[in-house]
Every structure is written in C-alpha cells, then in structure tokens.
Amino acid sequence: MIRVTVIFFARARDLAGTEKAVFELSPDATTSLMMQVLVDRYPALRELQDHLRLAVNRSYAAGTAALRDGDEVAVIPPVSGG
Amino acid sequence: MKQPAPDHTGPDAPSGRDLSTQEVARYSRHLVLPEVAMEGQKRLKAARVLLIGAGGLGSPLGLYLAAAGVGHLGIVDFDVVELSNLQRQVLHGTRDLGRKKTASASDRLRDMNPEIEITTYEAQVTSANALDLIRPYDIVIDGTDNFPTRYLVNDACVLLGKPNVYGSIFRFHGQVSVFSPPAGPCYRCLYPEPPPPESVPSCAEAGVLGVLPGVIGSLQATEAIKLILGKGDPLIGRLLLYDALEMQFREVKIHRDPHCPVCGESPSITKLIDYEEFCAGPAKARATAGMPAEITVEELKARLDRGDDVDILDVRNAEEWILCHIDGATLIPLTELPARFKELDAGREIVVHCKTGVRSAKAMTLLLGAGFRNVKVLRGGITAWAQKIDRTLSGY
Numbered sequence: 001m002i003r004v005t006v007i008f009f010a011r012a013r014d015l016a017g018t019e020k021a022v023f024e025l026s027p028d029a030t031t032s033l034m035m036q037v038l039v040d041r042y043p044a045l046r047e048l049q050d051h052l053r054l055a056v057n058r059s060y061a062a063g064t065a066a067l068r069d070g071d072e073v074a075v076i077p078p079v080s081g082g
Numbered sequence: 083m084k085q086p087a088p089d090h091t092g093p094d095a096p097s098g099r100d101l102s103t104q105e106v107a108r109y110s111r112h113l114v115l116p117e118v119a120m121e122g123q124k125r126l127k128a129a130r131v132l133l134i135g136a137g138g139l140g141s142p143l144g145l146y147l148a149a150a151g152v153g154h155l156g157i158v159d160f161d162v163v164e165l166s167n168l169q170r171q172v173l174h175g176t177r178d179l180g181r182k183k184t185a186s187a188s189d190r191l192r193d194m195n196p197e198i199e200i201t202t203y204e205a206q207v208t209s210a211n212a213l214d215l216i217r218p219y220d221i222v223i224d225g226t227d228n229f230p231t232r233y234l235v236n237d238a239c240v241l242l243g244k245p246n247v248y249g250s251i252f253r254f255h256g257q258v259s260v261f262s263p264p265a266g267p268c269y270r271c272l273y274p275e276p277p278p279p280e281s282v283p284s285c286a287e288a289g290v291l292g293v294l295p296g297v298i299g300s301l302q303a304t305e306a307i308k309l310i311l312g313k314g315d316p317l318i319g320r321l322l323l324y325d326a327l328e329m330q331f332r333e334v335k336i337h338r339d340p341h342c343p344v345c346g347e348s349p350s351i352t353k354l355i356d357y358e359e360f361c362a363g364p365a366k367a368r369a370t371a372g373m374p375a376e377i378t379v380e381e382l383k384a385r386l387d388r389g390d391d392v393d394i395l396d397v398r399n400a401e402e403w404i405l406c407h408i409d410g411a412t413l414i415p416l417t418e419l420p421a422r423f424k425e426l427d428a429g430r431e432i433v434v435h436c437k438t439g440v441r442s443a444k445a446m447t448l449l450l451g452a453g454f455r456n457v458k459v460l461r462g463g464i465t466a467w468a469q470k471i472d473r474t475l476s477g478y
Binding site: 009010011013014019030032047048050051053055058059060062064074076077078079080081082 | 135137138139140224225226227228229232249250251252253255256257272273275276277278280281282283284285288290295321323325328332333334335336337339399400401416417440441444
C-alpha cells in the first residue's frame with residue numbers, strides 16, 4: 001500500500017469537513033481513483049466532483065496521473081469571490 | 083448594449099513621458115530602486131491598466147496602482163457602496179454609502195494621486211461591451227465576484243491577447259495567477275466550465291475575512307506592476323494558493339491545456355458567448371431550449387431496435403468506459419467536450435449519457451450553448467441501462 005496526504009482548499013475543505021487527511025491506496029493508484037475514493041469518503045464533495053482539480057506534489061495533474069508513496073495531493077475547487 | 087460613455091478625470095493627456103519635479107518627489111522611493119528607477123517609473127506612467135471590479139480585490143488594487151503611478155487606470159463597476167462592503171472594501175468610506183463605486187473610487191484615487199488619469203465605466207461587463215472596454219488597455223485585472231464575469235473576462239483577454247491578472251477569494255482562502263497565453267495557461271485551462279451555481283456560495287452567503295482581499299488584491303497589484311516593469315518572475319504558469327488560517331502560501335504549477343476551448347490548438351470559442359446562460363446550469367438550459375430533454379432507457383432501446391438514426395454520446399472518462407459501455411456509443415469525456423464539438427454532427431439526434439445523469443446534464447448545456455439543438459439526456463445513465471436493458475454490463 002502507498003500513503004497519500006490530501007489537503008483540501010476553499011469550498012472543498014467545507015464539504016469534506018477537514019483540511020487534511022491521509023489515505024492508504026493500492027500501489028497502482030491514480031488521481032482518478034483518488035477522486036473516487038474522496039467522494040466515497042466525503043459524499044458532500046460529489047456536487048463539485050467534476051470541477052475539482054488535483055495537484056500532485058504542487059503540480060497540476062491533468063487527466064489521470066500515477067500516485068506514489070508519500071505524495072501530497074491538493075484538492076483545488078474553483079473560487080469566484082472578489 | 084451600447085458602449086458606456088467613459089468619464090475621464092485627472093490631468094489632460096501628458097505632453098511627454100518625462101516626470102515633473104512633483105512626480106520625482108512623489109515616486110522617489112521607486113526611483114532609488116534599481117529595478118524601477120526613472121525608466122521603470124516612466125513605464126508605469128505610460129501604462130494602461132483596466133481594473134474590473136471596485137470591490138474587495140479592487141480596493142487594494144486601485145489604491146496601490148494609483149499610488150505607484152500607473153498613468154492610465156480604467157475602473158469598471160456598476161454597483162453602489164453598501165454598509166456591508168466597508169468591512170473589506172477600503173477604497174470606500176462611510177460617507178460614500180449609496181454612491182456609485184466608480185464615483186467613490188475615482189474621488190479617493192484622485193486624492194491619492196492627482197498625477198494619473200482615471201477613466202471610470204459605470205457598467206456591467208457584458209459580451210456586448212467587453213472587447214471594446216478591454217481593447218485600449220495593456221493589462222486587465224480580474225477583481226470580479228462571480229463566475230460568468232470571470233469566464234467573460236478570461237475569454238475576452240485571450241481573444242485580444244491581453245494578460246489577465248487573476249485573483250479570487252473564498253472565506254479564508256485566495257488564489258492568484260497571471261493568465262497570459264501562449265506563455266502560460268488561461269483560466270479555462272484550469273476550469274474549462276463553471277461549477278453549478280448552487281455549489282459554490284458567494285462571499286455574501288459564505289462570508290469572507292475582511293483582510294483577505296487586501297492580501298490577494300495586493301498580490302495582484304504586485305504582479306501587474308512587475309508586468310509593466312518587465313522585472314522579476316511573473317506568476318505565469320503558477321497558481322498561488324493562500325490560506326489565512328494556516329498562514330501558508332502554496333504554489334501549484336499549472337499548464338496550458340492543448341484542448342482548451344479558448345486558448346487551445348483548435349479553439350471552439352472564437353467569439354464571446356452568453357456567459358450567464360453558460361454558468362446557469364442545466365436546468366436553465368433546458369428551460370431555454372423548451373424541448374423534451376430526456377429519454378428513458380426503454381425508449382432508447384426501442385428506437386435503436388427500430389433502426390432509428392441516433393448518435394449515443396458517452397461523456398464519462400476513459401477508465402469508466404473500460405468498465406462498461408453501450409455498443410455503438412462514442413466516448414468524449416465531459417472535460418474534453420468543449421474542445422471536441424467538431425467530432426459531432428449537429429444535424430443528427432444525439433443522446434448523451436454518463437453514469438447516472440449529472441455530467442450528461444452538463445454536457446447538454448455545453449452542446450446547446452455550442453448550437454446543437456437535437457440533444458437528449460439518457461435518464462439514469464448507463465446505470466439504468468445496465469439494470470433494465472443489458473444485464474450483462476457490469477455496474478460500478
């Protein structure tokens with residue numbers, strides 16, 4: 001298993017109800033699986049699921065990317081306030 | 083809508099770019115900085131910056147850009163000053179309650195720096211006026227407070243090739259970047275389409291720390307000044323995230339999306355669209371279209387068995403497609419759809435589906451916005467199809 005730390009930003013933090021969480025995933029885990037695991041654990045995230053962006057180790061992950069042990073995943077929703 | 087008449091205040095057009103004795107004294111702390119100096123200060127004086135929004139972000143932006151000597155400052159806003167604004171909108175005062183924000187901002191900034199020219203536009207930015215508003219300026223600063231205007235400002239800046247200094251805030255969090263394709267991504271490379279209106283509350287609904295727009299707007303002002311000076315490393319290709327509670331800044335590298343519908347290799351958006359409708363969500367799109375928008379799995383099966391001419395569009399992602407799909411369907415994941423409209427035949431009937439119906443409703447909004455008229459959503463998605471029509475398919 002690999003351990004991945006997830007950090008939630010803005011609205012995603014409200015919906016998840018936490019700022020940070022650690023997940024144990026199978027070694028072949030990807031960002032797509034990560035998103036599925038996140039909405040399973042925090043169903044409130046589902047309403048924003050298609051609009052959340054994941055950054056792995058501070059780099060925006062487009063499409064599906066492999067995750068490795070010790071990775072940090074930031075969950076970044078769109079924000080509109082001004 | 084006709085172009086709003088600009089209201090010019092400030093001195094007549096400067097006869098040259100040399101600084102007066104007064105200006106040398108005013109900007110002396112800049113002039114002794116090697117990175118600014120006389121050349122940089124003249125660049126600031128010659129610069130034209132359009133500030134969209136004179137609210138939370140617009141307050142520090144207006145104050146610092148005016149103080150720095152940005153020679154031509156345009157300010158767009160249609161709102162009036164309310165008491166609940168004053169917790170964070172430091173450009174306005176109690177005496178300005180009920181006044182137009184453009185008038186209040188103009189007075190305050192003229193007092194701050196009478197050497198600069200300020201042009202106010204008392205208007206809402208719309209698809210009809212955005213290009214004319216932005217065209218005369220070198221740099222645009224997005225200090226707006228809603229998704230429709232953010233997408234509009236982004237698209238207009240991309241179409242005109244203007245850098246867009248972006249900032250946004252939510253409760254204790256802020257985001258800052260500089261969108262400047264082709265050097266880096268645009269806003270749509272990050273977020274191709276807006277979230278449903280009800281899923282992201284506004285500052286009025288969710289609250290916002292009063293000093294937060296002060297921090298984020300000041301960062302935007304810093305970036306705008308650096309762009310004008312041509313100094314330092316701009317936030318192009320980097321999204322800066324600020325968390326006031328943790329007091330942490332994080333930087334995320336962001337990349338251009340070759341499939342971006344506005345700045346990508348084959349853009350589908352080549353002129354401004356209706357952004358209110360684009361951001362309103364599927365319910366409004368259905369009401370606008372005024373046609374039956376759904377088809378049941380039984381109806382679809384019967385029509386396919388009859389040999390009807392129907393294209394099935396699957397907007398799930400590739401991983402889900404591998405788990406199960408309807409024979410004969412075409413896969414275009416929702417996130418890629420805006421860049422791949424050309425692969426679809428607008429003359430044929432399209433039935434769009436996802437897993438249960440959320441993404442297909444969004445896809446329909448996009449398709450209707452792109453001019454497709456004969457579009458239906460498969461009620462219950464492939465989950466209903468697997469339960470009622472083809473039980474050999476694996477649910478997931």
